[in-house]
Amino acid sequence: MAKDKAEDYSRDIFHRGRFCLIQPRRCGHRSGIDAMILAACLPRDFAGLAADFGAGSGAVGLAALARCRQARLALVENSAFMLDYTQKTLNEPLNAAFAGRVRLIAADIGLKGQARAFAGLADNMFDFVLMNPPFNDRRDRPTPDDEKARAHILREGLLEDWLRTAAVTLRPQGGLALIARPQSLNDVLAACRGRFGALQIVPVYPREEHAAIRFILRGIRGSRSALQFMPPLILHGADGHGFLPRADAVNNGRQGLFD
Template identity: 50%
Template sequence: MKSGADRPLEASGNSPVSPGAPPGYSIDAFHRGRFYVLQPETEGHRAGLDAMLLAATVPAEAKGSLADLGAGAGAAGLAVASRIEGIEVVLVERAPRMAECARQTIGHPLNARFANRIRVIEADVTLRGEARCATGLADRAFDHVIMNPPFNSVRDRTTPDALKAEAHAMDSSNLFEEWLRTANAILKPAGQVSLIARPESLAEILAALGRRFGGIEITPVCPRANDDAIRVLVTAVKGSRARLLLRDRIVIHAGAGRNFSPMANDLANGRANWPRRARQSAQNAPK
């Protein structure tokens, strides 16, 4: 996750495999070595549990195409491609350095088994209309969209690291509106959008979803059993008229120690997913 309470990658069975990485970068194993990501060692946001939880919202039976908006080095999108055979993934990232990390990640021999199903689009998620379509993000082109927006306010965090600042802090007061507008445009009817964010952003997220999506499902993510949520996972379906559902929470740590709970461990390592409770019925499906 993106907070000071984050678990290191090793805690979820992920570990650095730095030999062979360019200077200043590491090659990190995820899902206990099922896939690998090249990312800066000290600059920018390093992928962790947030990305794995987000990827887990894509159901095991998913088919078609998926867009990972604000993909960074591509960890969440790769987690989906690694776990679900046949799904095609587009990593959308505007920062040139992180987009290049994603390209090199795809090309790494350790990811060869699914590399032909992943590509990178270097583009700003907030582009509209013809400008967006020109980047390759066409209307109604995707079955799934996942996103991990830079959900901190600029005033929440200052850092001399430009990559990290861009990954963590939004420069727009309408960030969720802009990102979910794009998700709505590029999703097919009945397509699913998933995002992870801080709980305090929930009102903004619901306002942006409510004009376009239904069947909203909200899952709190708590560090421990008696702790308040530090993240929310939100999924919704384009054009659905199904009711909102507040899900049971995901508890990250078991007991007072640093070990993951069994559920968090399975989600972090691709051994389980977090499927939606509601299934689209005929009367709720968009026409």
């Protein structure tokens, strides 16, 4: 990254100046409201060690740290390309306040057993796992570059791999939250079976009269409590593209999704 030109990346401000991300402009993954909604799943009084699986530039993790003043967090990323941006984000002066509470783990979330532990993902190490796994179908619009494809295309078995690793690396009764597209719901529920319970699902609607475009799932490792559908998050009103008050508060870190 030392030879990157300024036009190759952007410095993007989130939570109204609380933190910033260094993100690639032309290739790789760029974060937005999905990451902010996911980060809002971590309880504000959370004081343990959380993980951001597939961290990219660090959006979910830093948004969670900005909301939860006592939280510690591990950014888990496997792409060498995106790891450069994650480190660049952590080096930003605006993010200096998080330095003592965040660490970077370069690891493939799909690893198993000793290979996974050797990469830095040990059994029972986290109290909460946040994940925004790839969720585009290969049949969708072609992805223009390999890094973007890695971040966006849902390969067969990926949800099973990620949720297996989440279950193994979480402590008993640890929390999970993920964001995905509605067409992934069956696969997500299947991968949670026998691992996570007390599942709560929040549909995310662009507008009240439209179909959901995302869902949030939150659960507890080892729980046998029943699934619940929670009140939806509606992003916009019927007219215009501005966020509704609740969506704006969630997007800017002023309200948790489950508050």
